[in-house]
Amino acid sequence: MKRRSSLVILSVLIVLSMLLAACSQTATPVAPDAPAANDPQVAEPAAEEPAAEPVSIKVVSFLTYDENKEGAETAVVAAFQAAHPEITVDFQLLPYADYFTSLKTWIAGGTAPDIASLDLAMLQEMAASGSIVDLNPMITADSYDLSAYYQSTLDMFQNNGGQYGLPASLSNVxxxxxxxxxxxxxxxxxxxxxxxxxxxxxxxxxxxxxxxxxxxxxxxxxxxxxxxxxxxxxxxxxxxxxxxxxxxxxxxxxxxxxxxxxxxxxxxxxxxxxxxxxxxxxxxxxxxxxxxxxxxxxxxxxxxxxxxxxxxxxxxxxxxxxxxxxFLFGNAYSMLSSSTQQEAAFEFLKFVTGAEGDQIRQDAGFEIAPIKSVAESSFLSAMAGKKPANVKVFLESAEFALSVxxxxxxxxxxxxxxxxxxxxxxxxxxxxxxxxxxxxxxxxxxxxxx
CATH class of the missing domain: 3.40.190.10 (Periplasmic binding protein-like II)
Structure with missing residues (x-):
């Protein structure tokens, strides 16, 4: 009985050793043969789009401050934040008085914002000094359509062929x-x-x-x-x-x-x-x-x-x-040359000077929108029942308006x-x-x- 048990145990050990040897051979890495043309291929799962990295930009503006048009500019920034939760905007709305002096001080001290509102004289001075960015390369890369703006408002904010700001408001006399x-x-x-x-x-x-x-x-x-x-x-x-x-x-x-x-x-x-x-x-x-x-x-x-x-x-x-x-007057938003978040800053520029931003300012009654579709609809409709009755004169005068x-x-x-x-x-x-x-x-x- 004992001999029979020993033989059984020996047989089991031999079988196990053979199995282990087989497993050892299959674990050795071997270069795979090229798959046959008709072999089914297993599709790899598609890589997920990486979530947008959260970024912060700093923006300063004087637009609508003195008029306090129902908090229009703050509302524009809030609308941008809602549309772009991945971009946090540190926004300061400041009075026009001493605004430009403060901005130049921040630039000199290395604490300039990413985006600033500028009037015509401010913009031309800063373009000449290299303090703001020529937006043309970004406009081209983004295929951003400038035909939505009144051309004269774009022309105001050009310098030596460069587009140094996008218009946010216009007015004439x-x-x-x-x-x-x-x-x-x-x-x-x-x-x-x-x-x-x-x-x-x-x-x-x-x-x-x-x-x-x-x-x-x-x-x-x-x-x-x-x-x-x-x-x-x-x-x-x-x-x-x-x-x-x-x-x-x-x-x-x-x-x-x-x-x-x-x-x-x-x-x-x-x-x-x-x-x-x-x-x-x-x-x-x-x-x-x-x-x-x-x-x-x-x-x-x-x-x-x-x-x-x-x-x-x-x-x-x-x-x-x-x-x-x-006269043709106007205000623009420009990007500071020192900005390290230019992609996010350009998204902000497009929004606040585009139809969405213009609509908010126009609804609040601030000047005239440089976006033609907004000016030619909302500006006129917002003036219903108000004076002057001949409100179309502002849009008609834009045809012969010149900037200084x-x-x-x-x-x-x-x-x-x-x-x-x-x-x-x-x-x-x-x-x-x-x-x-x-x-x-x-x-x-x-x-x-x-």
């Missing part, structure tokens, strides 16, 4: 008029055919000393910002390559003379002393200004405040040389011109003398920037 004052004077309301001569003649008839005390109580019109009188005669502050001041040329003299004459010769526009007592904005609200060149930023307050007279708007008149021109010339040192150039014009408006110097003095200051600025 039209002519408001007090219908009650025109009715009282027996004059037809102004329209888009009015020439400069008619404009000045109407302003004379509308200017009144109502109580006979020798002081004008109602002015026929107000002056525009001085670059208008340069643009309307085709003048420029410097030549094509910005190497020499051209303000002593006759077309510049003619334009600025027309401006000065409104106050000193025709006496239809308030002087510096008049404006110190009450600015032209409040003069119009008080019914003391018959014609007022102003932009859409006035609409909200004027609808709230003006209750004692009726008013409407038309285009600015044809200028002294027969040209019809208005650009230069890296535009602030210094502008200061040189405006200070001399102030002296001319006081009658201290003639317009030709003012322009010669301005050029004496501007030429060294141009030479130094070369």
């Amino acid at each position: 039209v002519l408001y008029y007090n219908k009650n004052l025109f009715d009282a004077a027996g004059l037809p309301y102004p329209d888009d055919t009015m020439d400069w001569e008619t404009y000045v003649e109407n302003a004379k008839k509308l200017t009144q000393d109502t109580n006979g005390d020798g002081t004008i109580d109602v002015f026929g019109t107000a002056r525009l910002w001085w670059p208008y009188y340069m643009l309307v005669t085709g003048a420029t502050p410097f030549n094509a390559d910005a190497s020499a001041c051209t303000l002593t040329e006759q077309n510049a003299i003619d334009g600025f003379q027309a401006m000065v004459d409104l106050t000193l010769t025709d006496k239809v526009a308030p002087s510096a002393n008049d404006l110190a007592a009450q600015d032209d904005w409040h003069m119009f609200e008080a019914g003391r200004l018959a014609m007022y060149p102003i932009g859409p930023w006035s609409i909200s307050e004027f609808n709230d405040v003006i209750v004692d007279f009726d008013w409407d708007a038309t285009t600015l008149p044809y200028g002294p040389t027969g040209e019809k021109v208005t 010339p650009t230069h890296a040192n535009w602030s210094e150039i502008a200061d040189a011109i405006s200070s001399q014009l102030d002296s001319a408006l006081l009658g201290d110097i003639t317009v030709p003398e003012a322009m010669q003095a301005a050029c004496d200051t501007i030429n060294p600025i141009l030479a130094e920037s070369k």
Whole structure:
């Protein structure tokens, strides 16, 4: 019995050893044969898309701050966050005063934001200094369609062929008029055919000393910002390559003379002393200004405040040389050159300057959207029941709107011109003398920037 048990155990051990040997051979790695053409292939599971890495960007802006348009800009950022939860936005809304000084300080200190809102002068200075990014390579790589914007608003924010910002708002200047004052004077309301001569003649008839005390109580019109009188005669502050001041040329003299004459010769526009007592904005609200060149930023307050007279708007008149021109103002968002999150920053730019961002600002009544589809629908519909009744004039005026010339040192150039014009408006110097003095200051600025 014992012998039989031993044989059984031996047999089992032999079988086990054979099995172990077989397993050992199959575990040896061998290069696989090439699969036959008809062999079924086992598909590998598709790799999952990696989740977007969360990033943070810093954004500063002055848009809508002073107007406080229902927190419009904060709402734009909140909408972006909802659409892009993978991007956290550290957002600061700041007052316009000292904004640019603060921004330049942050840049110098290495704490610049990724994105900043900029007006035209700010943007051109920062583009020239290399502080902001030319967006064209990103626009091309993204196939981002710029045709949705009014082309003139894109042109404003270009520098030497580069696109240094995307427009977030636009505005221009039209002519408001007090219908009650025109009715009282027996004059037809102004329209888009009015020439400069008619404009000045109407302003004379509308200017009144109502109580006979020798002081004008109602002015026929107000002056525009001085670059208008340069643009309307085709003048420029410097030549094509910005190497020499051209303000002593006759077309510049003619334009600025027309401006000065409104106050000193025709006496239809308030002087510096008049404006110190009450600015032209409040003069119009008080019914003391018959014609007022102003932009859409006035609409909200004027609808709230003006209750004692009726008013409407038309285009600015044809200028002294027969040209019809208005200002084109605008604000943009730009990307700082120091940004380390340019992909996320560009996503933000597209959203806040695109249809989504524009719609929020337009619904809040802030200026005019640079996106054509928003401006041509929502701007007009938002104005239903408000003044001016001829609200289309803002969009019509965009057809002949021009922006002021650009230069890296535009602030210094502008200061040189405006200070001399102030002296001319006081009658201290003639317009030709003012322009010669301005050029004496501007030429060294141009030479130094070369």
